[in-house]
Amino acid sequence: MPDTKPSSSSFHPTLAVTNIKNHVTVVLGMDNDQYPLWIALFTNYAKSNRVLHHIIKPKSGGPKTPTTDEAKEMWEVLDATVLQWIYATVNNDLLETIVEEDSTAMACWNRIRDIFLDNKHSRAVTLEQEFSHTAMSDFPNVSAYCQRLKSLADQLKNVGSPVIDTRLVLQLVSGLTEAYHGVGTLIRQATPLPPFYRARSMLTLEEASFAKSVATSGSSSALYAKSASDGASPSILGRPPSQPQGKNNKGNGNKKKVKNGKGHTNGSRSPNSNANGSGESSNTSVPAAPWT
Structure with missing residues (x-):
């Protein structure tokens, strides 16, 4: 004193x-x-x-x-x-x-x-309506959603309409988005119902788990993109490598290239070569240029 x-x-x-x-x-x-x-x-x-x-x-x-x-x-x-x-x-x-x-x-x-x-009854009606219609979809994260519900409950208490903890938890669960329905079911079916601070903690952990999954997925995508841009084999990332070029692939004409006396290369087709590769002119011939 x-x-x-x-x-x-x-x-x-x-x-x-x-x-x-x-x-x-x-x-x-x-x-x-x-x-x-x-x-x-x-x-x-x-x-x-x-x-x-x-x-x-x-x-x-x-x-x-x-x-x-x-x-x-x-x-x-x-x-x-x-x-x-x-x-x-x-x-x-x-x-x-x-x-x-x-x-x-x-x-x-x-x-x-x-x-x-002042006007406690009017304030209580307004606060009660807002409390009952508060949903997580209107907030950027779990913390903001929970904080708003707790603030409304405190204001209702100050105007003579206290909100018991059980009702606060049930309102918290009922306003969750689809992504949180799993943990919401666990909270709702628990006996006894967990206190508000524990239910909030469960939702916060679930949100952190979602964020970690997104970060991991993003890192994997970034690693693949970087490896591809650096010329690394895709097999490093668990994908089968593409068939290398120049390896006896069907139709690639992989023959020994030797120049003949006419300046052509054996094993390759000139524009006037026919389908059998003999080097003879096809039915559709191209007239020689006047300067040759």
């Missing part, structure tokens, strides 16, 4: 914080859905620095109201520090909405709560 009467030489850990964004890494905005995460990070850090009572009124056993001038001054300094933490972890649009002159940290905290938690 914090001391409400610190001496002039006392030092509060809150005053040592130089950058709250190193600890509350979420920037809260009016158009995002990170309020539950921001609340969790902020309250935990405020508690670790013994200033939680500046934003949340304790139910019982809280710090007593400071009575001395020195204690009042310290309380005001700490409250202003926590208020500055709030201002530093929200975006400009939300900051313009919540900032008020001479405001306390608790008053500012409550204004943010009212912004995000």
Whole structure:
């Protein structure tokens, strides 16, 4: 329990914080859905620095109201520090909405709560509809899909409509794409149903397996293409080599080439040779050029 009467030489850990964004890494905005995460990070850090009572009124056993001038001054300094933490972890649009002159940290905290938690029933209906229609096909990967479902479940909890873990897992499975139906069946048929974090891990491992298979297939294709371009034998890649040229293939006319006296090469056909290779003119003759 914090001391409400610190001496002039006392030092509060809150005053040592130089950058709250190193600890509350979420920037809260009016158009995002990170309020539950921001609340969790902020309250935990405020508690670790013994200033939680500046934003949340304790139910019982809280710090007593400071009575001395020195204690009042310290309380005001700490409250202003926590208020500055709030201002530093929200975006400009939300900051313009919540900032008020001479405001306390608790008053500012409550204004943010009212912004995000007003009209609980209407918000619950909207969130419930989005939660029930969330599908993996709308997301780039498993992590983004699971994160969205968890975020919607947290928001439903904040508006008084908590989602039990079993329903969260079943919604996770029902929204999977065709490629993940195998692991989805394993999750759905498990008794008892695995918790959400374990089901998410199973899907992440399946996604990694898919990525590895694609990478292996791509590497094999690249190896074959490179080997072919380098002139390597395709038999290296498990394919039968093509029949080499110049090896007594049928009809390739592989005969010893000797020039005759007329300048022709034996074993090869001149344009005027007939089918028997005798070198005699065929019925269709080509007249000699006048200069020969």
